[in-house]
Amino acid sequence: MFTKVLIADDIDFNDVGAAQVLKELGVQEVQYSKYCDDALLKLKRAALDGVPFDLLVSDLSFKSDHQINQLNSGQELTRAVKSLFPELKVIVFSIEDRSHCIKALFDDLKINGYVLKGRNTMYDLKVAVQKAFLNQPNNVSAELWSLMQENPTTEIDAYDIILMKKLSLGVSQEQMEQVLKLEGVTPNSKSSIEKHLNKLKIYFQANNSVHLVAIAKDLGII
Amino acid sequence: MFTKVLIADDIDFNDVGAAQVLKELGVQEVQYSKYCDDALLKLKRAALDGVPFDLLVSDLSFKSDHQINQLNSGQELTRAVKSLFPELKVIVFSIEDRSHCIKALFDDLKINGYVLKGRNTMYDLKVAVQKAFLNQPNNVSAELWSLMQENPTTEIDAYDIILMKKLSLGVSQEQMEQVLKLEGVTPNSKSSIEKHLNKLKIYFQANNSVHLVAIAKDLGII
DNA sequence: AGTTACATTACGGTTTCCCGTAACCGAAGG
């Protein structure tokens, strides 16, 4: 089993539960970080001292407070960690249940497991740690796996998200053309913008732009 | 100190932390519910059996799963609980940090304390339970209290919220007149609707309706 | 009754959005 594990989560309550699970699994040493930067620092320090961690369990969202942090999300932390210590296993641990977000974690960041915070976290985390240790794939709970198989938002690309994001920030379709040109985003003609938004309205069954943005916000896309 | 406490939270991890805090405070008996309906049932049963709970610690958001529940949020649970057992103390326990949401809990639902899930949950919960037991007011952490003092939404009334809600559901301003008349909401002329929306746009510094709805959604007003 | 103050309606003009149609352009393939 892993011998030295770091838990990164800004909600202190979770430490207690995670610690209990890891202890049951026979992990020798468990440390905690409430901030991403602090987590990275601890990992670096341990590596320098010749006593590296062999597993990171990290949340995704970290609330910002008075402390100023370079890294502000589990994604950023994982990216940094994986580039510095490619051999370090990472399990992500969050309430995020949107399949495309989780898929991106596996595909882009090469994480070694995902645990959905919910009613079976204790059990799921236990299984995930064991699977990660044994290098077993498909390291998500069954219910989540089925969710990831459906691909509801595959047809929505980065461009669409930019459009909706700008709309939600008050950019009119008139201004959109100028804004996109300024930022070098293409396509940027009024016509294309209208076409893409129209596609999105059909896709999400929105009556108009206001409705579309409201839906996108509800889905957490923007 | 309280003798019998129920914790309602769909994330099992939190139970461990909460249990530890309550134990430190000398609470005799702690029970858990992962569903709102189950929580209400436990409270009713205990009251019937003559051994009622004297504190409920509840989360706000409960994820839905295969189980079909009547109550699906901490708000609904609290409302039901307070009407059945007005004397039962309730502490809400959530990551929700929008001031008007928390304010509404105190004002409308008469909760006895609010704990923000974050980096000091263990301490905050401890203090909140003690304060609730001693009937002390202002039962929120200092940082949250300052947030609640700003009153950004006092001039926004129920009518405004209806308007924005309908907008976000895809009702056009054209249709709005008919819809409001159907529902007996007044004023309901195109002109008044425009005027009110205009006031809201100025108030929230929104460029247009899309922007307005996005802002309202961010603030949790709709 | 008359006046004032305020909110709701009514109406018209301008801008923006919406939704067609059509032209353009580059890539893939016969």
Next chain:
DNA sequence: CCTTCGGTTACGGGAAACCGTAATGTAACT
């Protein structure tokens, strides 16, 4: 070389939103 196809761009007409101004209604006070 030409055709097809997917996507971008261009333009125009009708609908909706936006933003004035003016009329009407209503409640309070003199």
